[in-house]
Amino acid sequence: MTRITSVLVALVAVPVILSTSVRAHCPLCSAGAGGVAGGASALGVGLEVVGVFIGAFAAATGFWTTKYISTQYVRNQEYLVAGGIYLSIVAPILPMMTEYTPIYLSMTGEYGSLLNRTYMLNDYLVGAILGGAITSVTPRISRTVSKIRGSTVPFQGLATTFLLLGVIAASLHTIL
Structure with missing residues (x-):
């Protein structure tokens, strides 16, 4: 086994073996998403896929951290704190991620108007936004599945979370 593979296996296996219970947006989710992002980057996968997992890592870290703030100072404080942590993780990496994908929008008007021009999308930023959004909605999806089934499956x-992130990452990798 190569050194990178050993590190990736340890990043996934150690928290799973040592954990007694798993809740949404726990250290296990954060470490797993961060480990997958690092592994994807080391394997040379596109920046859009790395962005998905960095965005998921940032969102999971943000939501997990807000659980430890017991006093509410402003309304919707947990979302403000989680958003701040998300931005503090995603934004500093943005200047290093310089791959762009052109998207041509031709709906109406002459070329150059708002609905008829070429837009350049930063691959990493698109992935980070999608990864953060997926991580934000998966606890609700998991609760809905539990309600339908009447019970919860371990992990x-x-x-x-990782199934949805994998589907989105694979889709983005083939599209962009």
């Missing part, structure tokens, strides 16, 4: 939240 259901983690499995749901």
